[in-house]
Amino acid sequence: MIGRLTGILLEKHPPQVLLDVKGVGYEIDVPMSTFYDLPAIGVQATLYTHLVIREDVHLLFGFATESERRTFRQLVKISGVGARTALALLSGLSVSDLHHAIEIQDSARLIRVPGIGKKTAERLLLELRDKLDSAVIDLDQTRTTPSNENDILNALLSLGYNDREVGWVIKQISVNATVSDGIRQALQLLSKEK
Helix, strand or coil: CCCEEEEEEEEEECCEEEEEECCEEEEEECCHHHHHHCCCCCCEEEEEEEEEECCCCEEEEEECCHHHHHHHHHHHCCCCCCHHHHHHHHHHCCHHHHHHHHHCCCHHHHHCCCCCCHHHHHHHHHHHCCCCCHHHCCHHHCCCCCHHHHHHHHHHHHCCCCHHHHHHHHHHCCCCCCHHHHHHHHHHHHHHHC
């Protein structure tokens, strides 16, 4: 099993990256949460990995944090939830948001993730109710934000951007930005990412 890789980031094509580890290029599928946190091309990066071996293909998935990888592993154990679905969930929700949705049995939150239908959401809620380990949540992911940031965050969510995109862009905008300036900066950054 390949548990972790450290190397030079050669390519970034969502959701896949190419990581050069001492001359060997690893194609790694990553959730958008990890993708947004990756350094620039040509810079060293470390990813926690999960290798899926099937008869016809070997797939390598990478994660920025151990908690994302643990959550991914719990998700793929559920009947009917494959690696791609688990990756989509982690792209649309942070680990703490997913844990909270499971905790309060919020299927609507899960259904907003592309590729997750009502039946899959209900299966996730049922099977993960007591299994999703609260220890997988990174406490450093939950940071307090000033009221302007909360207003900007809510505006972007109402415009249809997902939690991951909004979380990434909030970190990029000026701390002292007014709500209107912050939204303008965020929309410019998000349009460059697409």
